[in-house]
Amino acid sequence: MPYPMQLGFQDATSPIMEELMYFHDHTLMIVFLISSLVLYVLILMLTTKLTHTSTMDAQEVETIWTILPAIILVLIALPSLRILYMMDEIFNPYLTVKAMGHQWYWSYEYTDYEDLSFDSYMVPTQDLNPGQLRLLEVDNRVVLPMELPIRMLISSEDVLHAWTVPSLGLKADAVPGRLNQATLTSTRPGVYFGQCSEICGSNHSFMPIVLEMSTLKYFENWSHMMQ
Amino acid sequence: MSAPVLAKPQLRGLLAKRLRFHIIAAFILSLGCANLYKFGVAEPRKKAYQDFYKKYDAVKDFQEMYQAGVFQYENK
Numbered sequence: 001m002p003y004p005m006q007l008g009f010q011d012a013t014s015p016i017m018e019e020l021m022y023f024h025d026h027t028l029m030i031v032f033l034i035s036s037l038v039l040y041v042l043i044l045m046l047t048t049k050l051t052h053t054s055t056m057d058a059q060e061v062e063t064i065w066t067i068l069p070a071i072i073l074v075l076i077a078l079p080s081l082r083i084l085y086m087m088d089e090i091f092n093p094y095l096t097v098k099a100m101g102h103q104w105y106w107s108y109e110y111t112d113y114e115d116l117s118f119d120s121y122m123v124p125t126q127d128l129n130p131g132q133l134r135l136l137e138v139d140n141r142v143v144l145p146m147e148l149p150i151r152m153l154i155s156s157e158d159v160l161h162a163w164t165v166p167s168l169g170l171k172a173d174a175v176p177g178r179l180n181q182a183t184l185t186s187t188r189p190g191v192y193f194g195q196c197s198e199i200c201g202s203n204h205s206f207m208p209i210v211l212e213m214s215t216l217k218y219f220e221n222w223s224h225m226m227q
Numbered sequence: 228m229s230a231p232v233l234a235k236p237q238l239r240g241l242l243a244k245r246l247r248f249h250i251i252a253a254f255i256l257s258l259g260c261a262n263l264y265k266f267g268v269a270e271p272r273k274k275a276y277q278d279f280y281k282k283y284d285a286v287k288d289f290q291e292m293y294q295a296g297v298f299q300y301e302n303k
Contacts, residue, residue: 012276018276021272022269022272022273025264025265025268025269025272026269028264029261029264029265029269030261032257032260032261032264033257033258033260033261034257036256036257036260036261037253037254037256037257040249040252040253040256040257041250041253044249044253048242048245050241050242050245051242052242052243141299143299143300146285146289147285187280187285188283188285188288189285189288189289189292190288190292190297191297191298212298212299214289214298215286215289218289218293218298221300222300225300
């Protein structure tokens with residue numbers, strides 16, 4: 001979950017999110033490299049009275065500052081594509097869950113074994129218990145087994161929404177008439193929060209997502225209880 | 228009586244000399260910034276995740292969270 005004065009990402013809860021974090025570090029390092037170089041050169045140019053008034057061409061430096069950025073871009077593209085393909089690897093899910101976006105709540109369907117479906121509305125601020133998180137808590141959480149690959153099929157019953165869980169590195173648009181697939185694998189148990197990420201009307205900010213990653217036994221007991 | 232003659236000062240190539248020195252300094256500085264980030268932030272982060280998962284017991288963690296009342300339902 002997000003915390004006050006946060007600067008970076010939430011702690012990674014899936015291998016893909018870890019890879020994304022490392023990739024972000026790599027790219028930010030390149031950003032600092034270029035920005036510090038440009039800042040230094042800027043200050044250099046502003047702090048001299050020396051001039052060169054007869055410059056006609058500069059073939060060598062032009063070659064360097066064409067080739068070097070091209071190399072930098074390749075160094076960014078290769079790890080990026082590696083992660084992109086990693087996200088799409090064949091993964092044999094243990095479970096498939098459908099997340100349907102509505103105005104303004106999510107509904108979930110677990111239809112692999114039995115027929116289980118429920119709605120997940122945000123808990124209004126005035127109904128929160130002490131210790132609960134404002135604008136993030138829901139009445140029915142999405143309980144899932146940890147350490148197992150799960151297929152999420154995301155769609156919408158009305159307008160565009162987006163199903164997001166930042167600590168798992170997941171975001172997929174919920175498009176009416178379309179199924180978008182996301183793979184979910186959590187390495188740790190716990191409660192993970194997300195919020196709708198596509199503007200969908202007046203209560204767009206008030207339809208959060210809460211995942212409870214638990215042991216398989218807890219998940220099975222919960223799904224029997226929810227029937 | 229002749230006054231002492233000063234040596235002729237460097238009149239040419241001043242900008243080139245400045246640029247040569249500072250371009251090298253700029254590259255060293257920017258590579259230094261990048262390495263500072265890499266070894267100050269990126270590598271410690273990778274190590275932190277590796278160390279965390281070396282001895283991590285997810286089931287034990289779940290039991291502790293369950294006892295603390297983190298989850299919604301009373302069941303096991």
